[in-house]
Amino acid sequence: MKDNSLNNFEGLNVLVTGADGFVSSHLCEALIKNNANVTALLKRNSSGIFKNIDQFKEKLIVRWGDTQDLSLLHDMTKETDLIYHLAAQSHVGHSLYNPYETVFNDIISTLNILEVSRKNDVKRVVHAGSSEIYGDPKSVPIDETHPLQPRSPYAAAKAASENLLESYHHSYKLPVVMSRFFNIYGPRQGLDQVIPKFILQALNDHDITIYGDGTQTRDYTFVSDVVDAYMLLGTTEKIEHKVMNFSSDKELMIKDLAEIIIDLTKSNSKLEFDNQLRTGETPRLLGNSHLARELLGWKTNVSIEEGLKQTIEFFQERKDLVDNLKFMV
Numbered sequence: 058m059k060d061n062s063l064n065n066f067e068g069l070n071v072l073v074t075g076a077d078g079f080v081s082s083h084l085c086e087a088l089i090k091n092n093a094n095v096t097a098l099l100k101r102n103s104s105g106i107f108k109n110i111d112q113f114k115e116k117l118i119v120r121w122g123d124t125q126d127l128s129l130l131h132d133m134t135k136e137t138d139l140i141y142h143l144a145a146q147s148h149v150g151h152s153l154y155n156p157y158e159t160v161f162n163d164i165i166s167t168l169n170i171l172e173v174s175r176k177n178d179v180k181r182v183v184h185a186g187s188s189e190i191y192g193d194p195k196s197v198p199i200d201e202t203h204p205l206q207p208r209s210p211y212a213a214a215k216a217a218s219e220n221l222l223e224s225y226h227h228s229y230k231l232p233v234v235m236s237r238f239f240n241i242y243g244p245r246q247g248l249d250q251v252i253p254k255f256i257l258q259a260l261n262d263h264d265i266t267i268y269g270d271g272t273q274t275r276d277y278t279f280v281s282d283v284v285d286a287y288m289l290l291g292t293t294e295k296i297e298h299k300v301m302n303f304s305s306d307k308e309l310m311i312k313d314l315a316e317i318i319i320d321l322t323k324s325n326s327k328l329e330f331d332n333q334l335r336t337g338e339t340p341r342l343l344g345n346s347h348l349a350r351e352l353l354g355w356k357t358n359v360s361i362e363e364g365l366k367q368t369i370e371f372f373q374e375r376k377d378l379v380d381n382l383k384f385m386v
């Protein structure tokens with residue numbers, strides 16, 4: 058019989074799905090530092106290359122597999138206390154061209170995680186939700202009561218995943234926690250996201266391409282603040298079935314973001330506007346993370362300038378990756 062408390066991470070059996078992704082890799086590092094036994098589920102590939110966890114893979118229990126594989130997950134979670142379910146096809150643009158891949162992958166993966174958690178008495182499932190499910194905000198700042206109006210298959214799959222969590226909580230009393238993160242950035246982020254793209258363009262003095270007129274806003278949280286949030290979501294008592302936003306509660310125009318990056322990199326890049334927002338792109342995002350502050354005592358510690366400096370430092374050593382940008386969606 059498993060002990061039912063989740064007081065701290067010492068000796069806790071934790072599964073992180075999609076563990077070599079951008080956010081999960083940082084989360085795995087924090088869990089290791091807190092002496093958790095971390096099983097890292099990585100999507101099968103034949104290259105043998107560990108994307109973002111190479112430097113600390115020896116401290117993880119690495120399992121190659123797929124969250125769409127129910128029997129594998131079932132065997133893997135027999136002794137698991139806590140699951141962080143971050144595996145997803147995580148790119149909005151990719152989901153527009155590959156709706157079936159995104160929807161099947163993201164929804165079936167979540168369903169499998171819930172099903173094995175129920176069968177194996179996992180003590181808590183933390184789901185990586187997204188502010189994308191709010192769509193075009195009816196009002197800002199966006200709190201958790203804002204209606205859900207997903208505008209992309211990615212967002213729809215995230216909303217459906219949350220509904221599944223909700224249903225498992227009601228039907229089986231499964232202890233689930235639902236997070237909704239606004240835009241995250243930091244070292245190791247994929248090149249298909251705006252901040253790595255702008256940084257690489259700036260570091261190479263290439264013009265920075267901006268969709269639309271650049272007045273669209275985003276609400277950015279640095280990855281270490283996100284990891285803090287996940288750590289609190291893992292162990293804070295009495296938060297089962299809660300839905301919480303995580304945001305900086307500050308709005309930044311994309312053109313201003315580009316200017317800050319140009320400034321910090323001392324770049325000669327110019328802004329180039331292509332005057333069309335991409336399909337599914339939200340013109341305004343500004344979160345309200347009051348509930349997370351109240352329930353978890355969470356707050357952001359890293360300013361946008363400081364976070365960008367750390368991210369620029371990471372990409373400085375990889376600035377040749379700029380050549381790969383033309384292959385990204």
Ligand SMILES: NC(=O)c1ccc[n+]([C@@H]2O[C@H](COP(=O)([O-])OP(=O)(O)OC[C@H]3O[C@@H](n4cnc5c(N)ncnc54)[C@H](O)[C@@H]3O)[C@@H](O)[C@H]2O)c1
Nearest residue numbers: 075078079080100123124143144145147185187238240241
């Ligand atoms: N980055 C953000 O701004 C942001 C904001 C809100 C929510 N999220 C969510 O947080 C999570 C992590 O985001 P990220 O930016 O680190 O994304 P990421 O793409 O870097 O990481 C996702 C990982 O999941 C893996 N994966 C996908 N399908 C899988 C499967 N079937 N089996 C096993 N692994 C699988 C991928 O290989 C990848 O390594 C995602 O669920 C994402 O949707 C991200």
